Amino acid sequence: MWLAPGKQVGLSGRLLSGAESILTYCIECLAVIGLWNRRKNLSVWFLLLAASAGIVALGMVVSNIGAMYRLRYPFWILLVIVGAGGALDLFRRWSQRPSPMRS
Secondary structure (H helix, E strand, O other): OOOOOOOOOHHHHHHHHHHHHHHHHHHHHHHHHHHHHOOOOHHHHHHHHHHHHHHHHHHHHOOOHHHHHHHOHHHHHHHHHHHHHHHHHHHHHHHOOOOOOOO
């Protein structure tokens, strides 16, 4: 569907929205990794609770899809913060990995 030309936005609009969706999915996966690695840290759970409550309330209250799309960013930023912790954890694990010696 992302590669088919749209009626209102065309191919470039669909490709842009597809790239945004993939970026959102990646950040959500990193947020899950960050939450798992810091599951004993109360502040991470507070960030997740605030983001989840805001997202659910936004979905229940706002009926205009365009407004909901614009109003999601404050809650998405909270997930980005937790996702940045997950990315940092993955980077540290990757950089501490022993490198193979060359002959």
